[in-house]
Amino acid sequence: MTDDKRRPGSTAxxxxxxxxxxxxxxxxxxxxxxVRVAQTGVQILFGFLLTVVFQPRFTDLSDTxxxxxxxxxxxxxxxxxxxxxxxxxxxxxxxRQLKPQMVEWASRLxxxxxxxxxxxxxxxxxxILRVALHNAVALWIVAGLVLWFxxxxxxxxxxxxxxxxxxEKD
Numbered sequence: 001m002t003d004d005k006r007r008p009g010s011t012a013x014x015x016x017x018x019x020x021x022x023x024x025x026x027x028x029x030x031x032x033x034x035v036r037v038a039q040t041g042v043q044i045l046f047g048f049l050l051t052v053v054f055q056p057r058f059t060d061l062s063d064t065x066x067x068x069x070x071x072x073x074x075x076x077x078x079x080x081x082x083x084x085x086x087x088x089x090x091x092x093x094x095x096r097q098l099k100p101q102m103v104e105w106a107s108r109l110x111x112x113x114x115x116x117x118x119x120x121x122x123x124x125x126x127x128i129l130r131v132a133l134h135n136a137v138a139l140w141i142v143a144g145l146v147l148w149f150x151x152x153x154x155x156x157x158x159x160x161x162x163x164x165x166x167x168e169k170d
Contacts, residue, residue, distance in 0.1 A: 024099040031086065031106055038110070039083050042117060045124060046076040065130055072123040079120050082113030114153060122146045 018026065049072055052058060061069065086106035093102050122142055129138035 020100055024103050027103045028090075028099065028106070031103065031110060035083055035086055035106075035110055035113075038113060038117060042076070042079050042083055042113075042120075045120065046073075046080055049073050049076050049124065061131070065127060068123055068127045068130070072120060072127060075116055075120040075123055079113055079116040082109050082116055085109040085113070118146065118149050118153065121149065 016023070016026075049069075052069060058069075086109055089102055089106050089109070122145070125145060126138060126142045129141055132138075
């Protein structure tokens with residue numbers, strides 16, 4: 001058995017024995033892995049969106065659908081910017097002993113990117129479903145999917161954090 005700290009009645013370590021620099025290094029590597037997953041999805045979605053305007057049927061879109069498309073492309077660009085920002089942030093501050101602060105900012109930018117990714121996906125789904133279904137059911141489907149994404153991406157993690165904070169108090 002190791003000499004790490006354990007909560008009474010638990011086999012899980014209470015915390016890690018790491019310096020602030022080691023913690024920042026670990027958190028940075030974890031964040032990079034997370035961002036890679038999100039960036040891949042954004043790149044595929046954004047690439048698809050950029051090709052839509054060149055399709056012959058694009059001129060057949062209603063004004064509303066064209067506006068939804070334009071909003072979706074702008075949201076896709078904002079999402080791309082937010083999710084690539086941690087890389088730029090790292091490059092601009094590397095070697096200046098700012099890694100803990102950089103990790104915090106990169107983490108915040110990633111969350112912002114995820115919020116914009118949710119908006120991008122919702123508007124892309126709305127456009128696609130409006131064109132495919134030609135009725136108001138599209139809006140209800142998108143609303144349900146947005147609720148699902150919010151639950152998976154934000155509510156469940158917040159619930160886990162709250163539950164963990166409550167457990168640590170006891």
